[in-house]
Amino acid sequence: MRRMSQVPAAQPRPSLLYAVKQVELIVRARLDELLRESGVTALQYTALTVLATRDGLTSAELARNSFVTPQAMADLVTALERGELIVRHRNPHNRRQLLISLTPAGHDLLARYAAPVADIEERMVRGLDDDDRERFRAYLNTARASLAE
Helix, strand or coil: CCCCCCCCCCCCCCCHHHHHHHHHHHHHHHHHHHHHHHCCCHHHHHHHHHHHHCCCECHHHHHHHHCCCHHHHHHHHHHHHHCCCEEEEEECCEEEEEEEEECHHHHHHHHHHHHHHHHHHHHHCCCCCHHHHHHHHHHHHHHHHHHHC
């Protein structure tokens, strides 16, 4: 009797959601490692980068733009304010709102880490040519926009 050779079953590919989450976790770990000496976490750094492009946000707006819950943002804002990286001031048009802005120390921290953070991004896309990088960016932005609808 002839034995049939066993062909290994094809391994199922991970889902795109799994792959995206793995990239996020690796990026966050790299950022946390890079930022450790500054005392700022990857989530705090993300909030600072949001404020660098959109100054004067409320805590709720900052939470939405930084991909954290409003409750998590409250703790994050307190820590950043304690570290003198942000300030809160009353909205002159709505005295009940506190608006958040970067301090000079916050701007300095972002400037100090801009190149090392760019190196992490460069490492992430090292195997892609310029056209693939632009397509990758476009695909990610399309996916984000589709899920935000």
